[in-house]
Amino acid sequence: MxxxxxxxxxxxxxxxxxxxxxxxxxxxxxxxxxxxxxxxxxxxxxxxxxxxxxxxxxxxxxxxxxxxxxxxxxxxxxxxxxxxxxxxxxxxxxxxxxxxxxxxxxxxxxxxxxxxxxxLQGLTAHYLVTSTFPVGPGDDVLIHAGAGGVGLLATQMARLLGARTIITTTSTPKKAELSRQAGATNTLIYSEFEDIATDLPAAVRALTSGAGVQVVFDGVGLTTFDGSLASLATRGMMVLFGASSGPVPPFDLQRLNAGGSLYITRPSLWHYIETPxxxxxxxxxxxxxxxxxxxxxxxxxxxxxxxxxxxxxxxxxxxxxxxxxxxxxxxxxxxxxx
CATH class of the missing domain: 3.90.180.10 (Medium-chain alcohol dehydrogenases, catalytic domain)
Structure with a gap:
């Protein structure tokens, strides 16, 4: 063969x-x-x-x-x-x-x-928005790589589950349009940011009346991690499910306290489909x-x-x-x- x-x-x-x-x-x-x-x-x-x-x-x-x-x-x-x-x-x-x-x-x-x-991408999006952080009515969410395979599916699923605001990031205006077609209420082109760590949370908070989002679904990793963490509302959850830009280095857990009693998880699909x-x-x-x-x-x-x-x-x-x-x-x- x-x-x-x-x-x-x-x-x-x-x-x-x-x-x-x-x-x-x-x-x-x-x-x-x-x-x-x-x-x-x-x-x-x-x-x-x-x-x-x-x-x-x-x-x-x-x-x-x-x-x-x-x-x-x-x-x-x-x-x-x-x-x-x-x-x-x-x-x-x-x-x-x-x-x-x-x-x-x-x-x-x-x-x-x-x-x-x-x-794979459908099951990944499914476990993220239904189990890791069950998205529901009134939730504001941030999804990175909104025009990627998981991003497009997670955006549609979050919409089906009743999310109030779905903010996505993409690298180009063309990808931003694809993300909007999938149901994103707002798209941010991170390649236009001078500093993702500060510009991203500022943009997210401007779209959420200063509160931030309840959850970030981040499969990018290294380049978006700091900005993602700073975009969370009090008691928000950071869902780091990939590292396409590189692994996130060790960080001080005190940042979770300072950011508003935040949660962080590093899930894997395999743990959500363990049984037939x-x-x-x-x-x-x-x-x-x-x-x-x-x-x-x-x-x-x-x-x-x-x-x-x-x-x-x-x-x-x-x-x-x-x-x-x-x-x-x-x-x-x-x-x-x-």
């Missing part, structure tokens, strides 16, 4: 095509013909060696496709079923093996393309919103499997919007890359 491998730690240039034997499904597993693979920052962190990984390895934790064969002891899945996954390994390939208890059944109304685009039941529940809610038209999935860039290197370059350039996908076998659900 055709695959993409990271041959050693490094930049996108370490990604190369390779031919490997087709894997087989062991007991409790599914062998899936991959239609689409999601491209995510975790793939780039592993490729770069920031997360411990063996080399060479086939990147990719997310995808959607059709079950090719079923391992012994698996109940509930059959050959031909359409599934998605967010924590399987080696998705940059024509075939992937995933654990049956981590497979997400894709409803007939959802294309495999949509499922691959909504799986919770994974299925969250996926069902996300897919239901998509089916009803309440949640729009934006696919910003789509590449063939052989162009995985270019997909990583696009993602790391911060110029993408929405989801980045690899089209491995798009004919499996009748959709083709544009």
């Amino acid at each position: 055709h695959t993409i491998e990271a041959i050693h730690a490094g930049g996108p240039e370490v990604l190369f095509p390779a031919d490997r034997p087709r894997p087989t499904a062991a007991p409790g597993q599914l062998l899936v013909r991959v239609a689409y693979a999601g491209v995510n920052f975790i793939d780039t962190y592993r490729r770069a060696g920031l997360y411990p990984m063996a080399f060479p390895h086939i990147p990719g934790t997310e995808g959607a496709g059709v079950v090719e064969s079923v391992g012994d002891g698996v109940d509930g899945f059959s050959t031909g079923d359409r599934v998605a996954w967010v924590d399987g390994g080696s998705s940059y390939a024509e075939y992937a093996v995933i654990s049956a208890d981590r497979a997400i059944r894709v409803p007939a109304e959802i294309t495999l393309r949509e499922a691959a685009a909504a799986a 039941a919770e994974l299925a529940r969250r996926a069902c809610e996300v897919f239901t919103w998509i089916e009803s038209g309440d949640l729009e999935i934006r696919i910003g860039d789509e590449f063939s499997l052989s162009r995985a290197r270019q997909a990583h370059e696009a993602l790391e350039s911060r110029k993408t919007t929405g989801k980045v996908l690899l089209a491995v076998a798009p004919h499996l659900d009748g959709t083709y890359p544009s």
